[in-house]
């Protein structure tokens with residue numbers, strides 16, 4: 497995308513094309529302007545158009561340019577925060593609402609994919625959160641019992657069961673979350689964009705919003721070429737936010753994350769490594785993740801940016817880690833490599849903002865945006881349609897606020913991952 501093979505890597509190579517779109521060239525009006533062509537924005541636009549609203553979506557670059565087109569593709573249920581801790585963080589009402597909404601998030605994603613026949617390599621076999629050592633085991637045991645108490649279909653696997661599912665003996669056990677799965681993220685967001693177009697949404701790409709102005713009871717949103725007026729604005733620009741809502745980006749700390757994809761594996765390897773194609777990540781502080789794509793490429797990732805010295809360090813570390821995890825792989829060649837910036841909030845929870853009257857958005861998914869972005873987009877649509885009052889939203893209203901020492905933390909994460917991977921922290 498934008499001639500940068502390290503931005504969207506494998507997903508760009510294998511995703512079906514997006515709908516044909518172009519920049520906003522003439523002034524227009526609609527009921528709702530959606531800014532941002534990722535999961536949140538396109539889901540909001542699709543659900544609004546299905547309810548009969550006229551919608552113009554303005555994307556600064558291309559559909560899926562932000563986190564949506566760069567991610568690992570794990571359709572997670574819930575957040576990093578332990579289920580029992582959520583009510584403590586958000587209050588009982590919002591905590592339980594959020595747990596319910598996000599616990600059901602993967603189901604909503606899968607239903608959308610089915611209903612709109614989106615070809616995005618969906619795998620419904622769950623995810624495995626793998627325990628590294630005793631402390632990792634305690635963490636997944638806690639998480640499992642907290643979800644089970646709420647009736648969620650999660651299961652603890654012992655070391656032997658984990659090894660049989662993954663093809664490595666590296667882990668002390670795993671939490672199998674049957675609600676979750678994997679998909680090709682750029683294919684999913686492009687498929688949503690096709691569905692939105694069919695529902696009547698007008699999509700404009702290369703249309704970065706640079707300013708907004710209140711005119712009477714309406715908003716005027718301008719790109720550098722033309723403008724749109726509407727009653728509502730949905731801000732769905734998240735960690736890649738620029739322009740009038742840059743505060744959405746600056747209230748998050750960037751955590752760089754890279755992925756490397758092998759060439760398609762031989763059939764004997766595919767029957768020993770992730771034969772059921774669950775998505776995997778581990779309990780380490782500098783975590784690793786892996787999953788298969790449809791063609792049988794192993795996509796392996798961790799914290800770090802593939803730039804400056806990082807590319808060589810992280811790739812060498814990944815080769816060492818894969819050799820330890822899966823000696824059966826032999827010498828590994830990477831077909832694609834890419835990285836992006838995950839936006840982390842101070843309490844690892846997302847945010848709801850009302851920037852001005854009728855200007856609303858959700859953001860800050862902390863590396864878990866596929867299901868949350870999709871369901872929050874739908875929630876925004878229902879809010880604008882008058883079906884959900886602000887007091888009934890799954891998150892309390894907050895003001896964007898910059899975390900202390902953001903730039904320092906970002907530099908530390910990028911450099912720290914290089915040091916950890918250079919000195920040999922493995923798998």
Ligand SMILES: Cc1cc2nc3c(=O)[nH]c(=O)nc-3n(C[C@H](O)[C@H](O)[C@H](O)COP(=O)(O)OP(=O)(O)OC[C@H]3O[C@@H](n4cnc5c(N)ncnc54)[C@H](O)[C@@H]3O)c2cc1C
Pocket residue numbers: 531532533534535536537554555556557558559560561562563564565566567568569570571572703704705706732733734735736737738739740752753754835836837838858859861862863864865866867869
């Ligand atoms: C490397 C990586 C790995 C990840 N792995 C996972 C994973 O496995 N599972 C998971 O659930 N989540 C994962 N995530 C997180 C997930 O990708 C994000 O949470 C998700 O993309 C957020 O969706 P969104 O639609 O809100 O924002 P985005 O997808 O970031 O889209 C925002 C869009 O807004 C546009 N924009 C910004 N400013 C403007 C403007 N002024 N005018 C017009 N357009 C603008 C941007 O160009 C961008 O396309 C990962 C993220 C990264 C970076």
